[in-house]
Structure formats: structure tokens, C-alpha cells
Amino acid sequence: MSDDDFFGRPSSTTIHDQRPATRPAPARPAPRRAPKKPAATTARAPRSASLRTPPSAPRASRPPSAPPSRSTSASGPRRIATAPAPRPVRPARPTVPGLTGAQLRTRTRRRLLAFVIAMVAVVAAVGVQLVKVQVVHPARYVAYGQSQRDGSxxxxxxxxxxxxxxxxxxxxxxxxxxxxxxxxxxxxxxxxxxxxxxxxxxxxxxxxxxxxxxxxxxxxxxxxxxxxxxxxxxxxxxxxxxxxxxxxxxxxxxxxxxxxxxxxxxxxxxxxxxxxxxxxxxxxxxxxxxxxxxxxxxxxxxxxxxxxxxxxxxxxxxxxxxxxxxxxxTLDQSLQYEAEHAISDEVAASGAKSGQAVIMRPSTGEVLAMASVAKDDQGKIANTRDNRSVTSVFEPGSVNKMITVAGAIQDGAVTPTTMFDVPDQLQVADRVFHDSELHPASAWSTTDILVTSSNIGTIKIAQQLGKARIDHYLRDFGFGQDIGLGFPGETRGILKDPQDWSGSDIGAMPIGQGIAVSALQMLAAYNVVANDGVYVAPKLVASTDSGAGQVPTEPSSGHRVISADTAAKMQAMLSKVVSDGTGKDAAVPGYEAAGKTGTARIPQNIPGAEDGYLDANGRYEYQSSFVGMINGADLSIIVTVEDPRTSIYGADIAAPVFAHLAATALRRYEVPPPALLDPADHAVPELSASAREVDGEDVASSTSTPQG
Incomplete structure (x- = not known):
């Protein structure tokens, strides 16, 4: 095939422009690479030979300084064309074998299958979630939606x-x-x-x-x-x-x-x-x-x-x-105020550590006042936060003798007139007990023993009553069990089981040693005598009001402990304690006060000490008490003071406070004096001459530890 161009010239022939020698040749722009065209499917027809120009002889070179000449022909000047530079040879690309039609169809089917499976999985997941939301747990999601909308x-x-x-x-x-x-x-x-x-x-x-x-x-x-x-x-x-x-x-x-x-x-x-x-x-x-x-x-x-x-x-x-x-x-603010001030004044005057006073109405168990004061580290006396009348205990001492005598009379072991030979000391098992004053052996009645607060006489009465019956009456009078107030920290007290008694406990417990009670427990026990022999549980809440008016609370539970006759005899005997015995300072002019004094050593429980009642300074501390009632007035009071320094005796420390609080309560509730009430026949003997000679009260003590 001929390599001539369209005008019949050889493709390798160089054509020079005919321009004046003085005009420089224009610069040729850099060749641009044209986009690759797809190969034609049919063969290109060869160009006609008549249109090609035969190659001309090469033109002689001109001197560099000679300017190009301008052609004067009618066709005008011609530009000199040069052949394009050869393109660089690119490395051959690796040949990728093509897929056949069957392979392409297989690949398409696989991709389509994968897409369908994925869509089915998505639809299934959405369907499961819809079932879960709308069928299984609809309430949960409804609640969640409401929680987003509802505020409160x-x-x-x-x-x-x-x-x-x-x-x-x-x-x-x-x-x-x-x-x-x-x-x-x-x-x-x-x-x-x-x-x-x-x-x-x-x-x-x-x-x-x-x-x-x-x-x-x-x-x-x-x-x-x-x-x-x-x-x-x-x-x-x-x-x-x-x-x-x-x-x-x-x-x-x-x-x-x-x-x-x-x-x-x-x-x-x-x-x-x-x-x-x-x-x-x-x-x-x-x-x-x-x-x-x-x-x-x-x-x-x-x-x-x-x-x-x-x-x-x-x-x-x-x-x-x-x-x-x-x-x-059930509290009365006026009586509460008097009780707090009276016991605070006594603690301050006697140099004591603390004191308690409780006023009650025996027939209903209502607590009218409950005061608990103590001296702090700076010596200031203030109300305690723990209501010690309910939450703390003390050994009652001689005030416990009332229970021993009442139980013996109730069981028929003694009567108010039963006579006993009472010396001033007595050995029981491994302990020796004493009366507070030396006296010759005397023939004393049960009344004499209670009024003079004789330890030895009380122990002899207890020996006739027996261990089992003593324990029975102690518990029946309310010791060793819950009071029933439900007060935080309320104590049951300390009372041994009979099988745990030592040989000397038959002498210690009847006179108030080896047991421990709260002030409210002791007063509730005396309420049995004041309430004709029936124990009534203490109560503090009289009524409630939830918006529809006051509703009285349930009456306190109760049970009979001793007969009304025994209670009357005990009232008469306890009134002689005030009129003729150790409790004279508890008398209330115009009224018949009855009660019992008590002076008990306070256990220290120092490890290794031979005497469990001696403190670290080698001295005894005492609990001085008076518990009593106003006969015919439905009024009972306990006053107890811890470690007074001016005197250790309940007759000196607690009895005067009792008299003051009793007089205040009687005026407060306008209780008429007994002269305006029906007289009662108590049938108890007068004190014997030897009993009248006793001055002071017995201290619950012995020559050994409280355990014996």
C-alpha cells in the first residue's frame, strides 16, 4: 500500500512554507494526544494514487541568518509541515481471561440470591421486633412512650x-x-x-x-x-x-x-x-x-x-x-413541766448524776408525765434524749419488797399480822445479809417488817413463799418482759430464770438485789396495788386524728395479779410507811399517801473486782427511790435519783419530790381530800414499839458480790 498522503505526497516528505526570509517561522504547538478511538470493523479503502504528490527533492539548507522568503504566487504562502514525533511505547497490560456467558449467569444468580437472603433477614428482623413490641411486650413500650411524654x-x-x-x-x-x-x-x-x-x-x-x-x-x-x-x-x-x-x-x-x-x-x-x-x-x-x-x-x-x-x-x-x-x-404538759423541773432541782441540789420521775393514772395505765434528766460533762442538767424511764434499768432495792410481801399475803403464807423473829443479820448460803441498823432479835409482824424496810424480815417472808412463787409474782407484776409501749429501745429488764438462781438468790431477789427494772416497770407494779390488784399496761397515746376527728386508742390490756382484798391490805401497810415509817417526807397534807422507800447499791461490774458494787475510786454509788400512790385518787408516782451525794437514802432524796408532784397533780385534777370520800377498813395492825424505834431505812446490801 502506498504511503502517500491525500495530496499524493509521500508521508515522509517535509513541506516548507514559502515566506520571506526576514519572517521567522511560527512556533509549532506541542502535539496533543487525541483520545483513543475504537478500531473500525471494516477495512479503510486505499487512497487514490492520483491525489498523492510525488516526493520532491530535498531543499537546500539556508544560512541561519537568512530570513524566510515570502511567496508571491497566487495561492499565497504555504506553511512548512513536519512529521509528528513517534509516541513512546507503553508496556503491554497483562491479559485477563474473560468470563464465559455461563460463568456470568452463575455469578449473577449468586449475587441475586445473596441479596434476596439479606432482604429476607432484614424483613424477618423487623417482623420479630414488631411482634415483640405489639404482641409480646406492648405494655412495656407503651409505658416507655408515656414516660417520655408524661411528667410528674x-x-x-x-x-x-x-x-x-x-x-x-x-x-x-x-x-x-x-x-x-x-x-x-x-x-x-x-x-x-x-x-x-x-x-x-x-x-x-x-x-x-x-x-x-x-x-x-x-x-x-x-x-x-x-x-x-x-x-x-x-x-x-x-x-x-x-x-x-x-x-x-x-x-x-x-x-x-x-x-x-x-x-x-x-x-x-x-x-x-x-x-x-x-x-x-x-x-x-x-x-x-x-x-x-x-x-x-x-x-x-x-x-x-x-x-x-x-x-x-x-x-x-x-x-x-x-x-x-x-x-x-396521755401526757399533761403542766405535769410534765413540773416533773422535769422538780427532778432537775433535786439532781442539782443533791449533786446526783441523773434522775427520773414518772406520774401515772393506775386505772387506765396512762402516763401523765415522764421526765428523764442527766448532768452532762460541763455540769449542766438537761433532758436526756433516750427516755431512761423506759430504756435504762437499775436495781430496785427495798421498793421491791412490796412484791415479796404482796405475793406472800396472796398465797396465804403470811398475813399483815404474822409474827417473825427478826435479827439484824442472816446468812443465806454463802452470803450474810444485814439490816441497816443494829438491833436485837425482835418479834415483828409482817407490817412491822415492811414499814421498817427490814432486809432480814423480808428474806424470812420470802423463804416461806419459796423460789418458784417469788419468780411467779415478779413476772406477774411485769418484770422481765416488755412493757408494751413499743417505745424505741424499750427494755425488758433483767430477771433470772429460777433454774439459774444461786443458793443466796432467795435472799437477794426479794429485797431487790440481782434483778434490774426500768422506772416505768416498777411504777406499773405498784399500780397493781393502787388498782385493786389488777395490772394495766402503761400507754402513751390517748387518741389519733387522721382528719375525721379524734379516735381513742384501744384500752391497755390488763390481768389480775392479786385479789382486791390483798391490794387493800397492801395499801394500808404502805400508807403506814409514809405515816409511821421511812417515808414520812412523802406525806401530802390532807391526803393518804402510800408507798415505799428504796436505797440500793449500783452495780459497777468492774472486771476482776472482788466487790461488784465498788467503783474505780473504791466507793459505793446508790440509787435512791420512792414509789407510791395517793389512795383513792387514781394517782401513782415514782422518783428515782442516781448517785446523790448529800444523802444516799430514798427517804431524804426521792420522797420529798414525790410529795411535791403528788400535791401538784391533785390540785391540777381537783381531787377532793379523803375526808370527803367513804372511809375504808384496812385491817392492818399498828406498829410495834420496837419497830417504832427504828430510824432510817435498810440498804439492800450484803457482804459479798450481787451474784453470791
Whole structure:
């Protein structure tokens, strides 16, 4: 095939432009690579030979300085064309074997199958989830959706009040305003913080930090003044405090200070807790009746938007808070005040460590006053927080002799006139017991023994009664068991089982050694005598009020311990203790007081000590007591003082306080003197001449340890 071009010239022939020698040749632009064209499917027809130009002879070279000449032919100047430079040879690409049609169809089917399987899996997963949401657990997801839409806010309940029997408040909840913020609704935290800081006199930076938290509820300030409340409301009216509200916080208030503090107890403010996690009432009646007092908080339900703001016009539901139940105690504030002041004065005057006084109404078991005071490290006397009349114990000493004598009379072992030969000392097993005063062996009646508080005479009566019956009466009079108040920390006392008695316990326990009781237990035992032989459990709550008026509480349980005749004889014998015996300072002019003095050593229980009653300084400490009643007045009182220094005897320390409290209660309840009442025949003998010579009372003591 010819290599001539379209004009018949050889393709390798160089064509020169005919231009003037003085005109330089124009620069040839760099060749551009044209895009690769697909190969033609048909062969290109060869060009006609007549159109090709035969190759011309090569033109002689011109000197470099000679300018190109301009052609004067009619066809005009011609440009010189040069042959394009050869293209670089590219390396050959590796040959990829092509897929056959069958292979392409197989691959397509596989891809389609995989796609179908994936789609089926997705649809199945969606279907399973739909079944789970709509069939298996629909309520769960409905609740979740509602939780996103429904908002709520707790409404605190006012704690119930505690009143005395006459409606005078011991403790009550008082609404105190506090500033609360919803940070999500505060649009301008800095401006709001500055405004609140000016009103509250607080640090603006601290308030701003509270307003920028993620919480929806923040307490900014508590117990603000009424003037501050007025300023905040004025700012809210101007829309200067968006997201800020005023709420009431109920704080416990004691209008009469610490009056009856040991009984009423203490309650924490709303939201506070102790280190042990206790909330609400933490002591006393506040704790015992915490469930009834605290009430039931309410709740406000509303619809909210995605930002947690209430939707205007949305659904709202209010469950109002239910106020706690009010309690009306059996206590009388007037008597409580007198009891606290009287026992505090005696503790101060005698240099004692502590003291307790309880006033009761024997027929109903109602506690009219219950005082417990102690001296602190600085020497200040104040009400205790633990109500020791119920929570602590002491060895009763001679006041326990009443139970021994009453049990013996009830069983018929003795009568008030039974005579005994009473020396001033007696050995029982490995212990030697003494009367407080030396005296020759005397013929004393049961009445003489009780009135003079003879240890030896009481032990002889107990020996006739026997160990089993002594234990029976101690328990029947209420020792060694719960009182039934349900008071926090209430003690059962300490009372051995008969099988655990030592040989000398038949001498120790009848005179009040080797056992321990609370003040309330001992007074409840004396109430048996005052209440014609029937034991009535003590009670502290007279009635409750849940909003529909006062509802009296159930009467205290009771059981007969001794007969009414035995009780009358014991009343007569105990009245001689006051009129002729060791309790003369307990007398109340115009009334018949009856009771028993008691002076008992306080166990120290120092490890390794030979005498369990000696303290670290080698001295004895004493519990001085008087327990008694006003015959015919339905009134009983116990006074007990720990470690007095001016005297150790209950006749000197406790009896005068009894007389003062009894006279106060009689005036308070306008009880007529016995001269206006029907006289009673008590049939007990007068004291013997030798018994009248005894001056003072016996101390429950021995020459050995309390265990023997």
C-alpha cells in the first residue's frame, strides 16, 4: 500500500512554507494526544494514487541568518509541515481471561440470591421486633412512650402533729418557703443568678452553677424570710425569674422547746437522713409512730414537651398529699413541766448524776408525765434524749419488797399480822445479809417488817413463799418482759430464770438485789396495788386524728395479779410507811399517801473486782427511790435519783419530790381530800414499839458480790 498522503505526497516528505526570509517561522504547538478511538470493523479503502504528490527533492539548507522568503504566487504562502514525533511505547497490560456467558449467569444468580437472603433477614428482623413490641411486650413500650411524654412532680405531705392530752402541741410541722429552680426552663442563667443573689444575699456564681446543671429540680435556698418571698414574687410577676418557683418545706417545730423531749423524740427535716440511712422520726414517739405521722406524699401529673416543659392545655392529674396522722398523748404538759423541773432541782441540789420521775393514772395505765434528766460533762442538767424511764434499768432495792410481801399475803403464807423473829443479820448460803441498823432479835409482824424496810424480815417472808412463787409474782407484776409501749429501745429488764438462781438468790431477789427494772416497770407494779390488784399496761397515746376527728386508742390490756382484798391490805401497810415509817417526807397534807422507800447499791461490774458494787475510786454509788400512790385518787408516782451525794437514802432524796408532784397533780385534777370520800377498813395492825424505834431505812446490801 502506498504511503502517500491525500495530496499524493509521500508521508515522509517535509513541506516548507514559502515566506520571506526576514519572517521567522511560527512556533509549532506541542502535539496533543487525541483520545483513543475504537478500531473500525471494516477495512479503510486505499487512497487514490492520483491525489498523492510525488516526493520532491530535498531543499537546500539556508544560512541561519537568512530570513524566510515570502511567496508571491497566487495561492499565497504555504506553511512548512513536519512529521509528528513517534509516541513512546507503553508496556503491554497483562491479559485477563474473560468470563464465559455461563460463568456470568452463575455469578449473577449468586449475587441475586445473596441479596434476596439479606432482604429476607432484614424483613424477618423487623417482623420479630414488631411482634415483640405489639404482641409480646406492648405494655412495656407503651409505658416507655408515656414516660417520655408524661411528667410528674412530688408534693410533700405535712407530718402529723403531736399534742398532749389537752391539745397543747409538743411537736408540729410548719411550712417554710424555699426557692426552687428548674434549670431547663431558665433561659438566662447569668441574669437570673444575679437577680436571685441580690434578693437572697447569696453568691451569684454559686447560684449560676446550680442553674446550669442537667437536673430538672434544684433547691436554691431554704427558710427564706417573708420579705424575700415578696421580692421574688414581684420579680416573677415581671417575668424576670423564669424557671424559678417558691415551694413549701415542712420543718418540725417544738413550740415548748425541749419539754418532754425524751418522750416525743426527734424527726429529721424532709430529705435529710442519718449516717445509717434513717429518715423521718429517729427517736421517741416520732420514731415509734413514724409511719402514721409522715403521711403520704402526693403527685402532680402533666404532659410535657421534648424539653420537659409542661404543655399548655395538656392533660393534668392531681393526687393530693395526705397529711400525717395527729397523735394525742396521755401526757399533761403542766405535769410534765413540773416533773422535769422538780427532778432537775433535786439532781442539782443533791449533786446526783441523773434522775427520773414518772406520774401515772393506775386505772387506765396512762402516763401523765415522764421526765428523764442527766448532768452532762460541763455540769449542766438537761433532758436526756433516750427516755431512761423506759430504756435504762437499775436495781430496785427495798421498793421491791412490796412484791415479796404482796405475793406472800396472796398465797396465804403470811398475813399483815404474822409474827417473825427478826435479827439484824442472816446468812443465806454463802452470803450474810444485814439490816441497816443494829438491833436485837425482835418479834415483828409482817407490817412491822415492811414499814421498817427490814432486809432480814423480808428474806424470812420470802423463804416461806419459796423460789418458784417469788419468780411467779415478779413476772406477774411485769418484770422481765416488755412493757408494751413499743417505745424505741424499750427494755425488758433483767430477771433470772429460777433454774439459774444461786443458793443466796432467795435472799437477794426479794429485797431487790440481782434483778434490774426500768422506772416505768416498777411504777406499773405498784399500780397493781393502787388498782385493786389488777395490772394495766402503761400507754402513751390517748387518741389519733387522721382528719375525721379524734379516735381513742384501744384500752391497755390488763390481768389480775392479786385479789382486791390483798391490794387493800397492801395499801394500808404502805400508807403506814409514809405515816409511821421511812417515808414520812412523802406525806401530802390532807391526803393518804402510800408507798415505799428504796436505797440500793449500783452495780459497777468492774472486771476482776472482788466487790461488784465498788467503783474505780473504791466507793459505793446508790440509787435512791420512792414509789407510791395517793389512795383513792387514781394517782401513782415514782422518783428515782442516781448517785446523790448529800444523802444516799430514798427517804431524804426521792420522797420529798414525790410529795411535791403528788400535791401538784391533785390540785391540777381537783381531787377532793379523803375526808370527803367513804372511809375504808384496812385491817392492818399498828406498829410495834420496837419497830417504832427504828430510824432510817435498810440498804439492800450484803457482804459479798450481787451474784453470791
Amino acid at each position: 412532680r412530688a408534693l410533700p405531705a405535712s407530718r402529723g402533729a403531736i399534742y398532749d392530752r389537752n391539745g397543747q402541741a409538743f411537736a408540729m410541722s410548719v411550712a417554710e418557703p424555699m426557692v426552687v429552680a428548674d434549670p431547663a426552663q431558665v433561659k438566662h442563667p447569668v441574669a437570673t443568678a444575679n437577680a436571685l443573689a441580690r434578693i437572697l444575699g447569696a453568691d451569684a456564681a454559686g447560684i449560676q452553677a446550680e442553674l446550669t446543671t442537667t437536673s430538672r429540680y434544684k433547691v436554691i435556698a431554704k427558710q427564706i424570710t417573708q420579705a424575700q418571698v415578696t421580692k421574688i414574687k414581684a420579680a416573677q410577676a415581671k417575668s424576670d425569674l423564669e424557671g424559678i418557683t417558691l415551694e413549701d418545706e415542712y420543718l418540725r417545730s417544738n413550740p415548748n422547746g425541749d419539754l418532754a423531749n425524751a418522750v416525743v423524740g426527734h424527726a429529721l427535716p424532709e430529705g435529710q437522713k442519718t449516717a445509717e440511712g434513717q429518715t423521718g422520726g429517729i427517736s421517741g414517739i416520732e420514731r415509734e409512730y413514724d409511719r402514721q405521722l409522715k403521711g403520704q406524699p402526693g403527685k402532680l401529673y402533666y404532659e410535657q414537651d421534648v424539653w420537659g416543659k409542661p404543655i399548655a392545655g395538656g392533660h393534668r392529674k392531681l393526687d393530693p398529699a395526705k397529711q400525717g396522722t395527729d397523735l394525742y398523748l
